[in-house]
Amino acid sequence: MRRADRLFQIVQHFRGGRLVTAQKLGQWLEVSERTIYRDIADLQSTGVPIDGEAGVGYIMREGFDLPPLMFTRDEIVALVAGARMVRAFGGATMARAADEALVKIGAVLPDAEKDRIARTEIHTPMWVVSDADRKAIDILERSVEKRDVLTLDYRDEAGRTTARDVRPLGLWFWGKVWTLVAWCEMRDDFRAFRIDRISAITPSGRPFRHERGKQLADFYRRVERNEYDGSGARSAGA
Numbered sequence: 001m002r003r004a005d006r007l008f009q010i011v012q013h014f015r016g017g018r019l020v021t022a023q024k025l026g027q028w029l030e031v032s033e034r035t036i037y038r039d040i041a042d043l044q045s046t047g048v049p050i051d052g053e054a055g056v057g058y059i060m061r062e063g064f065d066l067p068p069l070m071f072t073r074d075e076i077v078a079l080v081a082g083a084r085m086v087r088a089f090g091g092a093t094m095a096r097a098a099d100e101a102l103v104k105i106g107a108v109l110p111d112a113e114k115d116r117i118a119r120t121e122i123h124t125p126m127w128v129v130s131d132a133d134r135k136a137i138d139i140l141e142r143s144v145e146k147r148d149v150l151t152l153d154y155r156d157e158a159g160r161t162t163a164r165d166v167r168p169l170g171l172w173f174w175g176k177v178w179t180l181v182a183w184c185e186m187r188d189d190f191r192a193f194r195i196d197r198i199s200a201i202t203p204s205g206r207p208f209r210h211e212r213g214k215q216l217a218d219f220y221r222r223v224e225r226n227e228y229d230g231s232g233a234r235s236a237g238a
Contacts, residue, residue, distance in 0.1 A: 006031065007039055011048065014060035021057045071105075076113065079105060080120040088124035089173060091137030128176060136195050137171065140180050144168045149185075149208050153200035154193055161199070166191070167208045169216040183214045190219045 006029055013020055013028065022036040029036070040058060044050050052058035071079065083098040090098065106117050129137075143150055152164045166182035177194055184191040212218075 003039075007043060010036070010039055010043065011060070014050065014058070017059060017062060019052070019057045019059045022054060071109070071113070073116065076105075076109075076116045077120050077122065080117050081122040084122065084124050089129050090134070091141060092131075092134040093138045094141075095134070129178075130196075133178065133195050136198055136201060137178060139201050140168055140171060140195070143203070144170060147208050147210075149204040149206040150182075151202040151204050152193060152198050153202075155197045155199060162186070164191075164193075165204060166193070167214065169219065181216065181219060190222070 009029060010025060013025060022033045022040070025036045026033045037054060040050055049061040050058050051061060080102065083102050086098040087095045102117060106114055109116070140150075148168070150166055150168055152166055153161060154164055155161045164187075165185040166180075167185070168180055168182045170181045172179045172181065172192070177196065179192045179194050180198075181190065181192050183189075
């Protein structure tokens with residue numbers, strides 16, 4: 001979580017005049033108490049009316065609120081359209097987060113703009129991505145972030161099935177098909193795997209470190225130089 005997001009969450013936890021300890025905040029936000037103490041000191045220095053002390057707890061005086069988010073008409077339309085697309089085509093966790101994001105955006109908009117969300121007539125079908133693919137998207141997205149090596153049971157375009165240990169680097173959505181770009185340890189090269197052809201995903205228990213020549217930026221450079229022929233992008237069978 002970014003520090004700015006964490007500071008925002010701390011203020012949210014203080015709403016309602018609740019007495020909150022640094023220990024409890026640290027548990028909620030998955031950081032140390034020392035980090036919470038520094039964050040609260042920084043908030044106090046910027047004028048947020050937080051009272052209390054270490055070991056006792058903190059409380060925020062009534063009357064303080066964050067200023068409402070101000071979006072233009074086009075920004076609201078873009079946010080709503082993007083959230084609805086994620087809800088339709090993303091993973092299950094992404095879909096729930098998109099719904100929650102719309103609720104939060106609506107909660108802070110000025111009254112004159114609140115109904116803009118409901119009046120945005122941009123819609124997406126909900127049957128394009130299967131439940132199995134939604135689950136796979138969530139697993140792969142988390143693995144990209146955590147840098148976990150995965151074992152994929154993968155079926156190529158010809159129907160051949162192989163087990164691949166891969167380093168997941170990023171996800172791409174092509175309109176109807178999601179692909180995972182990864183470093184394939186069996187081929188010792190970049191490959192792109194269609195998610196709808198992955199029959200099983202198993203964590204290997206091995207984290208990986210980024211190495212020169214095996215990172216997403218290296219993949220981009222090869223594509224730009226036309227040194228990646230895209231055979232893996234279609235079937236990962238090469």
